[in-house]
Amino acid sequence: MVVAVTGVEVAMPTRYTLQVGARLHVEAQQDGDGPDGYPVWRFMNHGCEPNVVLRGRTFVAMRFVPAGEELTFDYDSTEWDMASPFRCHCSSPFCRGTIRGYRHLSVVARQQLKQVAPHLLGLA
Numbered sequence: 866m867v868v869a870v871t872g873v874e875v876a877m878p879t880r881y882t883l884q885v886g887a888r889l890h891v892e893a894q895q896d897g898d899g900p901d902g903y904p905v906w907r908f909m910n911h912g913c914e915p916n917v918v919l920r921g922r923t924f925v926a927m928r929f930v931p932a933g934e935e936l937t938f939d940y941d942s943t944e945w946d947m948a949s950p951f952r953c954h955c956s957s958p959f960c961r962g963t964i965r966g967y968r969h970l971s972v973v974a975r976q977q978l979k980q981v982a983p984h985l986l987g988l989a
C-alpha cells in the first residue's frame with residue numbers, strides 16, 4: 866500500500882477528482898498530510914508506464930519503487946471521461962499522447978493497459 870484515497874464522494878468529475886465507481890468520484894479535502902493540507906493522491910501525476918495502481922480506495926505499488934521516484938498512475942485506468950483531457954509528456958516509449966479517459970481508448974489500447982479499475986469494465 867502506498868497512498869490511501871480520502872475525500873468526499875461526488876457525482877461529477879473535475880480535474881481534481883479520482884473516479885472510484887461507475888458514477889462515483891472522490892474529491893480531496895484539505896484534511897490530508899500532503900502539500901497545502903491536501904492528501905498526497907491529489908498531486909499524483911499521470912504516467913503511461915505507471916508505478917502504482919488503484920485498488921479500491923488505495924494506491925498500491927506495481928513494482929519496487931525506490932525512494933525519491935515520483936509516484937504515477939495511469940489516469941486512463943481509473944477515469945471514464947476526463948473533465949480535463951491533456952497532452953502527456955511522460956517520455957515513456959508506451960506513451961499514448963493524449964489522455965482523455967478509458968472511454969476514448971481503442972480496443973487495442975484498452976488491452977495494453979497494465980490494469981483497469983473494475984468500475985470501468987461495466988461501462989459502455
Ligand SMILES: [Zn+2]
Binds near residue numbers: 914953955962
Ligand atoms: Zn504518456
